[in-house]
Amino acid sequence: MKRFRIALYAVAGLLVFLLLVLVIFMAVFNWNLLKPTINEQVSETLGRPFAIEGNLDVHWARDHEAEGWRRWVPHPTASAESITLGNADWGKAPYFVRLERVELELSPLALLGKRIAIPRIQLTGPSAHIERLADGRANWTFEKLTTDTNDAEKEKAPSAWTLDIGTIGFDKGAVTVADEAQRVDVALNVTPLGKPIPYNEIVGGAVGKRNDEAAAPQDYAFAWDAKGRYRGQALSGEGKIGGLLALQDAAIPFPVQVDLRAGNTRAVVEGTLTDPRNLGALDLRLRLSGDSLGNLYPLTGVTLPDTGAYATDGRLRAELQNAEGPTFRYEGFNGRIGGSDIHGDLAFISGEPRAKLTGDLTSNQLLFADLAPLIGADSSEEKKARGVEDKQPSERVLPTEEFKTDRWRDMDADVRFTGKRIEHGETLPISDLSTHVVLENGVLSLQPLSLGVAGGRLDTQIRLDGQRSPLSGQVTLKARSFKLKQLFPTVETMQNSLGELNGDADIRGTGNSVAALLGTANGDLRLLMNDGTVSRSLMEIAGLNVGNYLVGRLFGDDEVQINCAVSDINFKDGLATPRVFVLDTENAVINIAGSVNLKTEGLDLDVVPRSKGLRIISLRSPLYVDGTFKNPSPGVHAGPLALRGAGLVVLGATVGPAAGLLALIAPSGGQADQCGPLLEQVKKAP
Incomplete structure (x- = not known):
């Protein structure tokens, strides 16, 4: 020891x-x-x-x-x-x-x-x-750099x-x-x-606040x-x-x-x-x-x-070591875009094969002017105010600014947006908006895009395929129960109307702008309106100079009751041709025939009135509208018109278009159905 x-x-x-x-x-x-x-x-x-x-x-x-x-x-x-x-x-x-x-x-x-x-x-x-x-x-x-094989193997071996x-x-x-x-x-x-x-x-306690055990x-x-x-x-x-x-x-x-x-x-x-x-x-x-x-x-x-x-x-x-890729979450944010408020949560995952943006956004008060740039519909003045160069040709009306589809293939997205209240003065009665935006491998879809319009709903499905060049697009639309008195809130005579506007559309096209898509459009558009009024003042409010001219020629300065207005328009390669386009007023039946070329923005329309009974209207000869959207040229035919088009009541119409329009009849307020008899007349016309 x-x-x-x-x-x-x-x-x-x-x-x-x-x-x-x-x-x-x-x-x-x-x-x-x-x-x-x-x-x-x-x-x-x-x-x-x-x-x-x-x-x-x-x-x-x-x-x-x-x-x-x-x-x-x-x-x-x-x-x-x-x-x-x-x-x-x-x-x-x-x-x-x-x-x-x-x-x-x-x-x-x-x-x-x-x-x-x-x-x-x-x-x-x-x-x-x-x-x-x-x-x-x-x-x-x-x-x-090494040329020795043994050294190279040693370098690859993990160190102890x-x-x-x-x-x-x-x-x-x-x-x-x-x-x-x-x-x-x-x-x-x-x-x-x-x-x-x-x-x-500097920061305060809101951000970076940690529990008591953390440093x-x-x-x-x-x-x-x-x-x-x-x-x-x-x-x-x-x-x-x-x-x-x-x-x-x-x-x-x-x-x-x-x-x-x-x-x-x-x-x-x-x-x-x-x-x-x-x-x-x-x-x-x-x-x-x-x-x-x-x-x-x-x-x-x-x-x-x-x-x-x-x-x-x-x-x-941010979670930079996330297995799916670095993830960034922008939570509980508040802000504004233009004059609109914006709130919500967004997440961005920088993963493979593409990054992805997801989230839910809400706007309590959305200015319609702030939506215009999203579809290229903002005016030259609005673009100038935003400091954006206006590339719109002076002679064109349809937006020609191209979609930036090359960016669509860089990432995916799945975002829901709700605009609880939309402001645009009294002339555009859009009350609310909701949409689900999906971007996947260059294909952009809005499924659905739903708007509250004049007491009714406008539901659309939009699909733009940015994988193709030029892109292909498809829009399906369903408009239901637009109240005319809300659709035209500044027209006094409309305020006693119980009439409604309904419509359906299914249109496809190819092109990298709104103008190009419409210029190649194929499909159909059907609209039906009952129990309304028309006047020159209404056309002035709507900003339709040609309509103002036509109404003045047809009815003078009086307010005229519209019993029913129906249209069934076919689109083929950008050429819009009415199968049926009829307005039944209290003193005349008015037929519109011809075509509208969306590719050239050219107009070639005839407006033919037919007086009811002994009622004398102010026009004895048919009207025409030619020119372009930017510079329309209305006038009066000098002599009798050889009526054209299957859509005219006086020449008869096919049963198909009329039957398609019958589905849009939905009289409100219990009043008599004034469009049904008109469509029956169209079907039975010689």
Whole structure:
């Protein structure tokens, strides 16, 4: 027993002696003698020139911030000054990374388990030049060339040693990014704040609020600013960050503040980054504003429609290590687009084969003018107000602006939108809107697009196939129970009417604009209206100059009761031809025949009245309308007209069109059906 104690004391004494020798050796040894060896070995390993040009030193110190017995265990702390890591041979910058000084702590006990544990690294005066070429070569990727097969196999074999880095501290520094692949050319500078700013003083408790067990966000310690270009747009920004980047403890949040401008788009971000080593998660407050949502596409790759000026404020969460792909959620945001409010939740998954946008959006008060840019129907004045170049030809009425179908194939979407109330003055009585937008592999569908119109509903199904060039489109439409007194709220004589408007349409076409689609349209349109009035004042309110002329010629300045108006129009290759187009008024039956060419916007119509009984109307000869949509030319036929078209009552009509229109008869208020007899007359006409 005595010998065992003596042996134990001897071993302990030897260990203490060796430790003292090691401490003395490390204290007195000139570590600069190792610089050539270190420089050579690192250069060979990385395939880049590496140099420690300043002093290299190692000393022992205790970690006073550690707990328990660990604070009494000394550990070596290494420091090096004036360190440079060279750039790739194709790089334009003079170096990749340069440091004025680096100091790191090493945990000696971890070496027993083949683990290189560095609890803390402090970087002084860091600067870096980050570069990537268009072909994908990046200067942050190190490729050591080797011709030895055995060496290559050794490099592929996993190392038995692991590297753990705790926290990284830094002070003022500079970084330049030149990325040809992403079209980025930005210079970033980081400088210490004069005094740290508490996290809650800038962000508050709404964002980044954590439970009691989680670490609180650290103070803001540095200010940063950036300037350059991003994807062709001028970029500038500023903000604040924390001073200690925790790599080992993913629960320690790193505070971030960003105020970034790219072109006319501005993003303001406040919140935290957690697990930065793995780009784990973001929890931010995001305020976004700009001239048009469409301008976000070159910046983010997210396909959004062209709109008026917008601004939103919400909470952005990101799960960057999601198995389906990095996921970004913009939750509970509120904002405006043009003069309309917008609220909801969106999620964007940057996965394969395409990114996907999903969400639910609501607008409590939606201005109809803000919807016009979505279909290319905004006026020249509205485009000018939004700073958008008007490409509409002066001689055309139908919108010719092309859909940007190339963007449709970049991502998928599944978004529901509800507009609870739509504002457009008194002349357009649209009350509400709801739609389900689905974009999948270049095919855009609105299934359905439903609007409340004049006390009734307009339900449509729209499908645009952007996979084809030109795209193909199909629209099915069902209009039911449009109340005429609500459809024309400013026409006094309509306010006593119980009449309704109903209609169906199924139209297909090809083309990359509204004008092109209609110019190749094939399909049918049926409309039926009962119990209304018509007058020159009504045409003036509707802005129909030709209609004003025709009504004046037919009826003078009087209000005329319309018992029923029916139309069944066939579309073939953009040519609209009425099978039946009849207005039954209190003193005449009026037939319209001819055609409308949607491809050329040409008009070629005849308007033929037939007086009822002995009632004398103001026109004894038929009318015509020719010219174009932009410049129509109405007039009176000089002589008797050889009536044309199967749609005229006086010449008879096929049973098919009349039977199709019978399905639209839905008299309201219990009044007599005035369209049924007219359609029966059409079917029985000789």
